[in-house]
Amino acid sequence: MADEHPDADPGAALRAQxxxxxxxxxxxxxxxxxxxLAEAMRAAxxxxxxxxxxxxxDSLRQLPRLLRPLVRRAIGL
Incomplete structure (x- = not known):
């Protein structure tokens, strides 16, 4: 049913975006x-x-390999 789809209400879809x-x-x-518009914003x-x-x-690749895991952990990746 179309009413069960989360995007059935355009206002709700846009407020979420x-x-x-x-x-x-x-x-x-x-x-x-x-x-x-909601779909375009989701895609963007x-x-x-x-x-x-x-x-x-790309930024992490600039670091020496031994430092990458430490930096990843420090920035929450």
Missing amino acids: FRGPLPPSVTALPAAAALD RRRQARHLTDATE
Whole structure:
């Protein structure tokens, strides 16, 4: 059933992505556009996380191998 899908409510999907109150211009969007916006924001956050992970790994490769595990532990990886 479509009602059981978490994105069935465009407002809830967008609030989850905005992580706060929605601007009036966003609440005025038609349901289909709101769901598209929520999915675009989810995709952007996934890309951002992937880029941050890649940048972190590239930075760690600059360290001597013996220090990498210590630095990983120190920064919580």
